[in-house]
Amino acid sequence: MVRNPSAYEADIAVLGSGASGTHGLLRILALLTDRMSSTDDMISIAVIERDQQFHSGIPYGHRSGGSSLLISALESFLPDRERSEFIGWLEERREEMLDWATDGRTPDSTLAKLMDRDWILRHEDEVRAGRWDDLYLPRRLYGQYLSELVERAVEAARGLVEVDFLHADVNEVIGDGHGGAHLRERNSDGEVLFEVHAHSVLLAIGSPPVRSLAVSDVPVDAGRATTDAGSATVDDLLDTGLVADIHTPEIEHVIEKIRVRLESLPAEKRTILLIGGNADALEFLLASHRLRQDTGARLSILSSRGRPHYWHHDLPGEQASTPILDHLFATAEAGAPLRARDLHAAVRAEVTAAISQGNVNSTIAALITAVGSSLRYMDDFELCSMATDHGVAISDLLRRAGGDSLDFLTDGIADGSITCIPGRFREAHVREDMLFATVDQLPGSAPNPGDEAASNDAQRYPDHGYAVIVNGTGFERVTDTRSPLLRQMLGSGTVRASAARTGLSLDEKFQAAPGIFVLGPLIAGHHHGGSAYWHIESVARIIQLADAVTDSLVTETISKRSMRQPLLTS
Ligand SMILES: Cc1cc2nc3c(=O)[nH]c(=O)nc-3n(C[C@H](O)[C@H](O)[C@H](O)COP(=O)(O)OP(=O)(O)OC[C@H]3O[C@@H](n4cnc5c(N)ncnc54)[C@H](O)[C@@H]3O)c2cc1C
Structure with missing residues (x-):
């Protein structure tokens, strides 16, 4: 790992080299190449990444598997x-x-x-x-493609822009009082291991870490595993059967550790509890397919919805139907302002109707397009309401799934190796060689396989033992995060959390503080100029926003450079 103990000066620091940092960097290079001439002084860019791999982030590189x-x-x-x-x-x-x-x-x-x-x-x-x-x-194909794009773009900008790729786990960003910032990594004794001073920063650090699970009697604190503990601690947890984060250190390592654990147990104890019904759950389903076949392990998936409504294939010939939303839009078209809460209620009603009619996927596809175009009927207050509240709930209703993971899910349910459990995880503890999970039952559901006869009135079921528990519960909120960098930035008042608590409070140029521009999931909760952003995770959306964010950043960088120029040359 390259470490730069001495202070380093850059016009632009790109902090985080996932899809956001990389698309941001590509746009910055293109804009600078367009706007600069060969007589201008070189612009320096430092791309800073804590992982061994640049340009791929969590989803598109080694942390996700070849099967992802x-x-x-x-x-x-x-x-x-x-x-x-x-x-x-x-x-x-x-x-x-x-x-x-x-x-x-x-x-x-x-x-x-x-x-x-x-x-x-x-x-x-x-x-x-x-x-x-x-x-x-396979997602890694896109990571490789991005790294080749960067290589070409850096080459094309040679002579105008100099780009350095540096490894550091930055845990301190402090404004310099002149629209720039100091980015540092300190060790636990407070010593500075790495420092960059940048005149503009593109903050592209992705989502906060995944939520921690309440687990007692494990050798170490499960919550530390994904943040400040070394891989030995992660391995301790994996040896116990607890997967705190499927991408730490990387999914293939996690699968191998689970294999060793399952193979050490008799066949009847080879059980896995996967908590959460989101993208990470499908990711694990796919990555563990061969492992489950080889070991005969049974998988239980715990989600508040049991089998989520969108975990089904399209039915032959199904057609979207959105009469409630059509009516709402007709009213808005006639001049009545559209309220975010009414849109949310209409989407919920459409999805409920689609579940009973069997046209869920086509209806969700139509609703996604409709919600995207609904913002034009909303005033500023309703846009804020979408960004901070109803947009998130609507996204939750309009998730989609498909492809191989859904094939494996359907086959597994059919052959009895996969069970979907409606319920809510409360806690787990280690007893002898197993992890025992306490699950709160949701009305009308049976949390564990074999509990079908259980009463609908029960709130909680007897603890059930699993060889492995996998956390697929999603990301922390910014306001609850364990991320040392976010805590430092929020704690020092450098940035503020957005009202949605899922991102940072931003100005109209996507700045969280003077000179600190944000790209990626931390934009969530922002609204401005007829747009509202409640979920910025898809690559298509990141690419769209990269234009707006980097345009302001580059304009500001060039203007800061020209203001400094007389000082530099005098
Ligand atoms: C498992 C998974 C699968 C997904 N699949 C899809 C998909 O198929 N299609 C789609 O459109 N979207 C998908 N997404 C959404 C995804 O969030 C975005 O596509 C995109 O990866 C977000 O990129 P990012 O750069 O903002 O975040 P990340 O990918 O998280 O990258 C952030 C980078 O910053 C680095 N970093 C963080 N903090 C620091 C620090 N303090 N110092 C130094 N470096 C730091 C991290 O190591 C990381 O490399 C998926 C997300 C996940 C998690």
């Missing part, structure tokens, strides 16, 4: 222009994929590190026909 797939088909993953360029890149690798599928010989290129051969075998027809848009692609 996009959560949507490629068609809705990227905007048109970016998608067609990415498809061009995929086309260049098509023959290699097909050869690998046919002869089984692992290619010498990076391809073997980016995807599983099994995936090609499952989708050989689509790959052969170039039907990329329909595919839920």
Whole structure:
């Protein structure tokens, strides 16, 4: 890991090198190349990342497995222009994929590190026909693609812009009083291990860490595992059967540790409890497919909704139906202001109707488009209400799933190896060689396999033992976070949490503080100029916002540079 103990000066610091930091960097390089001439002084950019890998973040690199797939088909993953360029890149690798599928010989290129051969075998027809848009692609392909884009962009900007890629786990960002900031990593004794002073910062650190689970009697505090403990502590937890975060240190390591644990137990004890019904749950389902087949492990998925309404394949010929929303929009079109809470109620009613009519997926697709266009009927107050409250609840209703993970789920439910449990996790504790989970029952549900006869009145069921418990409960709120950097920035008053508590309070240029521009999930809760942002996680949305955020950042950087210039040259 490259460490820079001495202070380092940069015009721009990009903090975090996931999809947000990388798309931000690509836009910054393009804008600077357009706006600068060869007689200008070079602009320096420092990209700072704590992980060993740049340009991929959690979803698109080593922390996610070769088996991890996009959560949507490629068609809705990227905007048109970016998608067609990415498809061009995929086309260049098509023959290699097909050869690998046919002869089984692992290619010498990076391809073997980016995807599983099994995936090609499952989708050989689509790959052969170039039907990329329909595919839920291995996510690491996109990380590799991004790193090649960065390499080319840095080369194209050579002579105008100098980019350094630095490793550090920054835990302090403090404004310099002149619109810039000092970014530091300190050790537990307060010594500075790394420092950059930047005139502008692109803060692209992703979501806060995943929530911690209430677990007692484990060798170490489960909550520390994903933040300030080393991998030995994570391994201690994994040895106990507790997966605090499926991507720490990386999903393939987690799966191997689970395999060792399951194989050490007799067949009847090989049980896994997966808590949460979100994207991480489907991710684990996919990543653990072969492990569960090999060990005969049974998987129980605990979610407040049991099997979430969107964990179903499209039904043949199903058609969207949104009469309540159509009526609401007709009223808005006639001049009545649209209220966020009415939109939320209409979406809930449409989804409930779709569940009973069996046209959930098509209706959700139609509702997503409709909600996107509904903001034009809202005034500033209602936009704020969307950004801070109703938008999040609507997104929760309009989640989508599909592809291979859904195939594995459906097959597992059919053959009895997967059970969906409606209920809420309360706590777990270690007893002998198992983890015992306490689950609160939700009305009309039976929390554990075999408890079907349980009374609907019961609030809580007897503890049930599992070999492995997997946390898939999603991210912390900014206001509850254990992230040392966010705590320092919030605690020092450098930034403030948004009213939604899921992101940071921003101005119209997406600045959380003078010179600190934000891109990615921490935009959640912001509203401005006819737009409201309640969920900024999809790559398509990040790309869209990268334009607006970096335009302000680059304008400001160039103007700061020109103001400093007389001082620098005198
Ligand atoms: C498992 C998973 C699957 C997903 N799949 C999809 C998908 O299929 N399609 C889609 O559109 N979206 C998907 N998403 C949404 C995803 O959040 C975005 O696509 C995108 O990855 C967000 O990028 P980011 O750069 O903001 O965050 P991250 O990917 O989290 O990257 C942030 C980076 O900042 C670094 N960092 C954080 N703090 C510090 C610090 N203090 N110092 C130094 N470095 C730091 C981290 O190490 C990380 O590399 C998925 C998300 C997850 C978690």
